[in-house]
Amino acid sequence: MTLEIHLDAKYISRGELALGGLRSLAPSLRYASLLTEDGFSVVNVDGDEFDSNRFASMASSTQALADAVARELQLGDNEFVIVAAEHGHVVQVRVEGHPLVLAALFTDKDTIGRSLTAARRTARRLTTLLVAP
Amino acid sequence: MSEHVMLFVGPMGAGKTTAIRALSEIDVVSTEAANSDQAASAKATTTVALDYGEISVNEAEKIRLYGVPGQKRFDFMWSILAERAEGVILLVNADAENPVETAIDYVKEFFSIYERGGIVIGLTRADLVPQALIEEYANALADEMPDVLIPVFTVDARSTSDMTVLLMTLVANVELKQAVAPAIARRGK
Numbered sequence: 001m002t003l004e005i006h007l008d009a010k011y012i013s014r015g016e017l018a019l020g021g022l023r024s025l026a027p028s029l030r031y032a033s034l035l036t037e038d039g040f041s042v043v044n045v046d047g048d049e050f051d052s053n054r055f056a057s058m059a060s061s062t063q064a065l066a067d068a069v070a071r072e073l074q075l076g077d078n079e080f081v082i083v084a085a086e087h088g089h090v091v092q093v094r095v096e097g098h099p100l101v102l103a104a105l106f107t108d109k110d111t112i113g114r115s116l117t118a119a120r121r122t123a124r125r126l127t128t129l130l131v132a133p
Numbered sequence: 134m135s136e137h138v139m140l141f142v143g144p145m146g147a148g149k150t151t152a153i154r155a156l157s158e159i160d161v162v163s164t165e166a167a168n169s170d171q172a173a174s175a176k177a178t179t180t181v182a183l184d185y186g187e188i189s190v191n192e193a194e195k196i197r198l199y200g201v202p203g204q205k206r207f208d209f210m211w212s213i214l215a216e217r218a219e220g221v222i223l224l225v226n227a228d229a230e231n232p233v234e235t236a237i238d239y240v241k242e243f244f245s246i247y248e249r250g251g252i253v254i255g256l257t258r259a260d261l262v263p264q265a266l267i268e269e270y271a272n273a274l275a276d277e278m279p280d281v282l283i284p285v286f287t288v289d290a291r292s293t294s295d296m297t298v299l300l301m302t303l304v305a306n307v308e309l310k311q312a313v314a315p316a317i318a319r320r321g322k
Binding site for chain 1: 162163164165166167168169170171172179181182183202204206207209210
């Protein structure tokens with residue numbers, strides 16, 4: 001029987017490592033979650049005021065809708081999702097090679113470009129971390 | 134052109150995506166993700182936002198078909214999509230655990246749509262259980278909600294003809310309710 005990803009110690013420990021690194025890369029990080037693409041929270045950092053399960057479900061739906069738009073318009077693979085609001089922004093990127101999404105909320109103290117760079121770098125680092133047995 | 138918006142709801146694995154694909158005249162917009170919850174359902178993928186399809190009733194009427202994710206953790210999508218819906222097709226897999234209770238729970242969840250439009254129930258995978266009596270569901274609904282009239286059918290979600298019967302029954306119910314609503318409102322004054 002295969003262990004579900006969101007309960008798998010390997011994904012949880014390496015996810016924690018990667019998200020810890022994201023916090024160092026982007027001081028404006030307010031909350032970050034690593035989630036399965038079907039909406040289960042694997043690990044999250046900061047943001048105790050948020051419901052991690054609900055955030056993971058919403059991030060999963062948002063990712064799938066953005067992917068569907070890219071597919072519908074024949075734009076190729078969707079690379080990332082950004083929700084930019086008045087007091088902050090959410091950046092979502094897929095973790096290559098795994099059915100995982102990194103979703104991170106940043107305050108408006110940093111630019112979207114810098115947040116996106118930090119999130120993408122973290123997703124790439126997680127891919128590398130997950131290669132090791 | 135007049136339009137109806139109909140919602141496909143029900144538990145994971147009941148056949149909502151399949152049913153919309155069976156009915157839609159356009160390529161269905163799907164939002165499927167790898168299903169990591171194999172304990173809940175053994176299927177490979179699951180809908181995480183919505184399914185969308187369209188079907189024309191005639192030259193003047195079109196039905197927009199929206200499917201919602203089955204898992205409760207996506208209930209924010211239920212609320213978003215329920216806002217515009219006039220009717221609900223509730224699909225329940227008859228071979229699941231406690232299907233009658235599941236059907237009643239979903240009717241309660243989407244009851245506001247019943248009040249302004251209608252609900253029909255389609256029992257899928259009914260051939261896989263020794264007995265999937267429509268009467269059992271109808272009686273349970275009558276016990277729980279005596280004044281509520283909800284048609285119950287056994288259907289194959291893959292069958293365009295089965296799903297068309299279910300959809301057209303719902304459309305007829307919704308149009309009837311909308312037609313008599315002004316008279317009921319006048320009588321109430």
